[in-house]
Amino acid sequence: MKIIRNIGLTIFLICFAVFLSLPFLGKYKLTEKIFTENFKDTEQQKLLKPALKDFFKKEYNSNISFIKDYNKAFDSVNDEFKKNKEWDKVIYDNHVFSIVKNSSQGFVKDNVAILFIICFVISSLGGLMYMIPALFIKPIAGIKNDHIFQRGITNRGIIAFLFAAFLITFYIFIYQKPAYLSNWVLLVDGLSNTLTGTNASQWFLYGFLYCLIMLVMSVRMYIKYRDNNYQLLRTTSVLFFQIAFAFMIPNILTNLQLPYMDFKNIWPLDYSFFFDYRLTELASNGMLGYWMLGWGIFLIIIGVPVMVYFFGKRWYCSWVCGCGGLAETLGDPFRQLSDKSLKAWKYERIIVHSVLVFAVVMTIAVLYTFFTGSSTLLGVDTYAIRQTYSFGIGFMFAGAIGTGFYPVMGSRVWCRFGCPLAAYLGIVQRFKSRFRITTNGGQCISCGNCSTFCEMGIDVRAYAQNGENIIRSSCVGCGICAAVCPRGVLKLENLSEEGRFDAYVRPEEKAF
Amino acid sequence: MKIVIIGNGISGITTARYIRKQSDHEILVISAESDHFFSRTALMYIYMGHMKYEHTKPYEDWFWGKNRIELKNAYIKNIDFDSKKLFTDKGEEIVYDKLVISTGSITNKFDWPGQDLKGVQGMVTKQDVELMEENTVGVTDAVVVGGGLIGIEMAEMLHSRNINVNILVRDNYYWGGILPKEEAELVGRHIAEHKMNLITKSELKEIVGDDKGKVKAIITKDGKEIKCGFVALTAGVSPNISLVKDSKLETDKGVLVNDYLETNIEDVYAIGDCAQFRNPKENHPPVEQLWYTGKMQGRVLANTICGTKTKYDRGIWFNSAKFLDIEYQTYGLMLKNPFDDEDTFYWEHPDGKISMRANFAKVDGSLRGFNFFGIRFKQTVADDWIRNKKNITHCISNLHKGFFDTEFYKSYHKEIVEHFNKVHPKDQAKIAKKKFLVF
Numbered sequence: 001m002k003i004i005r006n007i008g009l010t011i012f013l014i015c016f017a018v019f020l021s022l023p024f025l026g027k028y029k030l031t032e033k034i035f036t037e038n039f040k041d042t043e044q045q046k047l048l049k050p051a052l053k054d055f056f057k058k059e060y061n062s063n064i065s066f067i068k069d070y071n072k073a074f075d076s077v078n079d080e081f082k083k084n085k086e087w088d089k090v091i092y093d094n095h096v097f098s099i100v101k102n103s104s105q106g107f108v109k110d111n112v113a114i115l116f117i118i119c120f121v122i123s124s125l126g127g128l129m130y131m132i133p134a135l136f137i138k139p140i141a142g143i144k145n146d147h148i149f150q151r152g153i154t155n156r157g158i159i160a161f162l163f164a165a166f167l168i169t170f171y172i173f174i175y176q177k178p179a180y181l182s183n184w185v186l187l188v189d190g191l192s193n194t195l196t197g198t199n200a201s202q203w204f205l206y207g208f209l210y211c212l213i214m215l216v217m218s219v220r221m222y223i224k225y226r227d228n229n230y231q232l233l234r235t236t237s238v239l240f241f242q243i244a245f246a247f248m249i250p251n252i253l254t255n256l257q258l259p260y261m262d263f264k265n266i267w268p269l270d271y272s273f274f275f276d277y278r279l280t281e282l283a284s285n286g287m288l289g290y291w292m293l294g295w296g297i298f299l300i301i302i303g304v305p306v307m308v309y310f311f312g313k314r315w316y317c318s319w320v321c322g323c324g325g326l327a328e329t330l331g332d333p334f335r336q337l338s339d340k341s342l343k344a345w346k347y348e349r350i351i352v353h354s355v356l357v358f359a360v361v362m363t364i365a366v367l368y369t370f371f372t373g374s375s376t377l378l379g380v381d382t383y384a385i386r387q388t389y390s391f392g393i394g395f396m397f398a399g400a401i402g403t404g405f406y407p408v409m410g411s412r413v414w415c416r417f418g419c420p421l422a423a424y425l426g427i428v429q430r431f432k433s434r435f436r437i438t439t440n441g442g443q444c445i446s447c448g449n450c451s452t453f454c455e456m457g458i459d460v461r462a463y464a465q466n467g468e469n470i471i472r473s474s475c476v477g478c479g480i481c482a483a484v485c486p487r488g489v490l491k492l493e494n495l496s497e498e499g500r501f502d503a504y505v506r507p508e509e510k511a512f
Numbered sequence: 513m514k515i516v517i518i519g520n521g522i523s524g525i526t527t528a529r530y531i532r533k534q535s536d537h538e539i540l541v542i543s544a545e546s547d548h549f550f551s552r553t554a555l556m557y558i559y560m561g562h563m564k565y566e567h568t569k570p571y572e573d574w575f576w577g578k579n580r581i582e583l584k585n586a587y588i589k590n591i592d593f594d595s596k597k598l599f600t601d602k603g604e605e606i607v608y609d610k611l612v613i614s615t616g617s618i619t620n621k622f623d624w625p626g627q628d629l630k631g632v633q634g635m636v637t638k639q640d641v642e643l644m645e646e647n648t649v650g651v652t653d654a655v656v657v658g659g660g661l662i663g664i665e666m667a668e669m670l671h672s673r674n675i676n677v678n679i680l681v682r683d684n685y686y687w688g689g690i691l692p693k694e695e696a697e698l699v700g701r702h703i704a705e706h707k708m709n710l711i712t713k714s715e716l717k718e719i720v721g722d723d724k725g726k727v728k729a730i731i732t733k734d735g736k737e738i739k740c741g742f743v744a745l746t747a748g749v750s751p752n753i754s755l756v757k758d759s760k761l762e763t764d765k766g767v768l769v770n771d772y773l774e775t776n777i778e779d780v781y782a783i784g785d786c787a788q789f790r791n792p793k794e795n796h797p798p799v800e801q802l803w804y805t806g807k808m809q810g811r812v813l814a815n816t817i818c819g820t821k822t823k824y825d826r827g828i829w830f831n832s833a834k835f836l837d838i839e840y841q842t843y844g845l846m847l848k849n850p851f852d853d854e855d856t857f858y859w860e861h862p863d864g865k866i867s868m869r870a871n872f873a874k875v876d877g878s879l880r881g882f883n884f885f886g887i888r889f890k891q892t893v894a895d896d897w898i899r900n901k902k903n904i905t906h907c908i909s910n911l912h913k914g915f916f917d918t919e920f921y922k923s924y925h926k927e928i929v930e931h932f933n934k935v936h937p938k939d940q941a942k943i944a945k946k947k948f949l950v951f
Binding site: 140141142143145146147148149150151228229230233341342438440441442443445446447448449451452461462465479482483484486487488491492493504506507508509 | 522551553554557560561562563564567568569570572672705706803804807808811825826827830832833834836837839841888889890891892895899916917918919920921922
C-alpha cells in the first residue's frame with residue numbers, strides 16, 4: 001500500500017512538473033491573420049501595423065521575449081500619439097493575452113489533448129493513488145490527525161512556504177499577467193468550446209482547476225471523515241455547488257448568449273453584482289435578466305437572514321460557498337495553522353468589518369454613478385473606488401492572500417479576515433440565530449483539539465471548558481471541533497434561541 | 513494575604529483563578545514542570561503530532577500577568593509549616609499566609625526489577641513525553657504494563673509511530689477492574705482490531721536490560737518473555753507527596769483532607785490528585801484523580817480561602833474517555849457490577865463497537881446510571897434523570913433527548929427500545945414520533 005502511495009505521489013509530481021513547464025515551452029509567432037482577428041477595429045489595425053511589421057516575421061522561442069517585444073511595439077505607437085497629444089487615437093486594449101495564446105505554436109499547441117490528459121487526468125489519478133491507500137493503511141475509521149505537526153507541509157516547513165509562494169505567484173499571474181499562462185489556457189480550449197461555445201479565457205481555466213482540485217481533495221475528505229455523516233454531506237454539498245452553480249451553469253448560460261451568473265454568489269462577496277456593466281447586461285435580457293437581478297437582491301435581503309436564523313451562517317460558508325468549498329477541501333490539511341490568539345481575534349473583527357463597510361461604500365458610489373451619470377461622489381472618483389476595491393480586495397485579499405496563505409495561516413484567511421459577506425452573515429449569526437455549538441455540561445478536559453483544528457481561529461476550548469455554548473460571528477459551522485473532540489463535548493445544533501448564551505452549571509455548583 | 517499554590521495543574525490553577533475572581537489576594541503558583549499551565553490531558557496529542565505544546569495551554573501567556581497571578585518555575589524542597597516558609601532546591605525562601613498543595617500524581621512502580629532501566633517510564637508530566645520521544649527512537653516493539661486510561665493512551669501513542677504494542681493486564685479483560693465484562697470485551701476487540709496484542713491475566717515480574725542499561729525484554733509472572741525496546745508503566749498513579757511525607761502534615765496515600773479540603777494544619781490545603789479524603793462518600797474513591805473533580809475542588813477551595821467556607825460535593829458522578837477510536841461516557845456510579853439493589857440493561861450494536869448500559873433500582877426502576885460506548889450523550893439529561901430518579905422505561909423511551917452525536921448521525925434508539933422491550937416484557941418503552949426538521 002505504501003508503494004502504491006509513493007507511486008501515486010511520484011506520478012502526481014511528474015504531471016505537476018510537466019504542467020509547470022508548459023508556459024516555458026513552444027514557439028510563438030504572430031501572423032497578420034491572428035493580428036486582424038484580435039484587433040477587429042480596422043482603424044486600430046492601420047495604426048498598429050507599421051510598428052508590428054518586423055514582429056510578424058519573427059519566431060520567438062519564449063513567451064517572455066515575445067510579450068516584451070509585442071508590448072514594446074504596442075507602447076511605441078501609443079507613446080507617439082501621447083507625445084503628439086492625439087488622445088483620440090490612443091489604443092487602450094492591447095489584447096496581449098489572446099495574441100499570445102493564438103500565436104503559440106509547436107509542442108504545446110500540437111499536443112493539447114495529450115497534455116490535457118497528463119496535466120489534469122493522470123495527475124488527478126496520481127493524487128487519488130496517494131490518498132485512497134489510506135483506507136487500507138488505516139482501515140479503522142476515526143480521527144486521523146497523526147503527525148500533522150510533525151510534517152513540514154502541514155506545519156509551516158520549507159515545503160509549505162514554497163507551496164505558498166507558488167500559490168501566490170499563480171494568483172498574481174492569473175489576475176495580472178495571464179498572457180504568460182496562455183499555454184495552460186490552450187489546454188482547456190476544447191472543453192470551453194463544448195461548454196461555452198467560445199475559446200477559453202484564463203478564468204475558464206481557473207474555474208476548471210478550482211473544480212478539479214475540489215473534486216480530488218473531496219475524496220480525501222470522504223476518506224478522512226468517513227464515519228461522520230455531517231462531514232460527508234457537507235463536502236458533497238460544497239462540491240455540488242461549485243461544479244454545478246459556479247462552473248457549469250454560468251458557462252452554459254454563456255453558451256446560450258445569456259448573462260453569466262453564479263446564482264449562489266451573493267453580494268458583497270460578489271462585489272461586482274451592482275457594477276454598471278452587469279446591471280446593463282441584466283436589464284437588456286428582459287424578464288430573465290430582471291429575475292436574475294431580483295434573485296440576487298432576494299438573497300441579500302431575505303435569503304441570508306432567514307437561512308442564518310434557522311441554520312447559522314454555515315448554510316452558506318461551509319455548505320454552499322466556493323471560497324469555503326476550496327478551504328474545506330484543498331485547505332483542510334492546513335486548518336490547524338490559524339492563529340487563535342486574542343490579538344488575532346481583535347484584528348479579525350476590525351479588518352473584516354472594515355471590508356464590509358468598504359464594500360458597501362464602494363457599491364453605493366458605483367450605483368450613484370450608474371443612476372446619476374456623475375462620475376464623482378463627494379469629490380471622489382467612483383471608478384477609482386471601484387478599481388481600488390477590485391485590486392485590493394478582489395485580487396490581493398481574496399485571491400493572493402486568501403488562498404496563497406493556506407499553508408502559512410490556515411485555510412480560512414479570506415473568510416475570517418476579509419470576506420464582507422461572512423461579516424454580514426456573522427452579524428446575523430451572533431445576534432439572531434438558532435445556531436450554536438452546544439457544550440456538553442462539564443465533560444470538557446481542556447485538551448485543545450477543538451481550538452487547534454478550528455480553521456477560523458476560534459478558541460473553542462475557552463468556551464467549552466466553562467460549559468458555555470460557542471456562539472461566535474465567525475464560526476462557519478464546519479463541525480470539525482465536534483469531530484476531533486475526544487470526549488464528545490461539542491455538538492453543532494439549531495435549537496431555540498432562548499438560553500443559547502447560558503452556561504451549564506451543575507446543581508451542586510449553583511451554590512457558589 | 514499571600515496565597516501560595518504548589519503545582520500548576522488544573523486543581524491549583526482553578527483555585528488561583530477563582531481566588532482572583534473574588535479577591536485581591538496576592539497569588540503565587542509554583543511549578544517545576546512548566547512555566548505555564550497546560551492540559552496534562554493533551555500530552556498524548558503532542559507525541560502523536562495532533563498538537564504542539566503551545567496548543568495545550570488553555571490560556572495565553574499574557575493572561576497570568578493581566579490577572580496578577582504570579583508564576584514561578586521552581587522546585588520546592590522543603591516546607592516549614594511553623595514559620596510558613598517554603599524552601600526551593602536552590603535555597604530560596606518563599607513565605608505564605610495560606611498554602612495550597614496540588615502536586616498531582618506520580619507513576620506507580622511496584623519495585624519491579626529493572627523498573628529504572630532506560631526505556632522504562634510512565635506518562636504523567638511534560639518531561640515524560642519529552643523522554644518518551646527520546647526513548648522510542650528506533651523502537652519496534654513495546655510493552656504497556658497495566659490497562660487503564662493512561663495505558664490505552666500510551667498504546668495509542670506508540671501505535672501512531674508504528675511500534676508493535678503489547679498490553680499486559682492483570683484482569684481477565686482490559687480495565688476489568690472498572691468496566692463491566694461486556695464493555696471490557698468491546699474495548700478488547702477494538703484493541704485487537706488495531707493489531708495491538710492484549711495479554712490478559714498476566715502480570716509483570718521483571719524488566720530485563722541489555723549491557724547498556726536499556727530495556728530489551730520483560731518477563732511475566734507466568735514466565736513468558738516479551739522482547740521490547742520500550743516499557744510503559746501504567747499500573748495507575750498515586751499522589752505525589754514526597755515533599756510532605758515526613759512532615760507534620762498528616763498523610764496516608766495522599767495528603768489527608770476533610771470535606772473542605774483542609775489538612776490537619778491550619779491555612780494549609782490540599783486538592784486534586786494529591787489529596788485524600790478522610791471520609792469519602794460510600795462507594796466513592798478516597799483519592800479522585802480526575803480533571804473534572806480537580807476543577808470542582810479548585811472552585812470550592814477558592815471560596816473557602818476567600819472567606820465563604822464551602823463544602824466539596826462532587827454530586828452525581830460522571831466521566832468520559834476515549835479508547836482509540838471509541839468514545840466512552842458514563843453518568844452515575846457505574847462499576848464493574850451493578851450494586852445489589854440494582855438491575856442492569858445492556859444493548860450492543862451487532863458490529864460490536866457501539867453499546868449502552870443503564871443500571872436501575874430493582875424496587876422502583878429508578879435510573880442509577882449510564883455507560884455509553886460510541887454514543888455521545890448529554891450530561892444535563894443524564895444528570896437530571898438520575899437526580900430525579902426517573903423510571904428506566906421513561907428513560908429508554910426518551911433516550912433521543914440525550915443523544916449528542918453530530919448531526920445526521922445514525923440513531924440506534926429503535927434498536928435499543930426493541931431490545932429493552934424484549935428483555936423487559938413487563939415495561940414497554942415507546943419511541944415518540946419524530947418531529948419534522950428543526951420544529
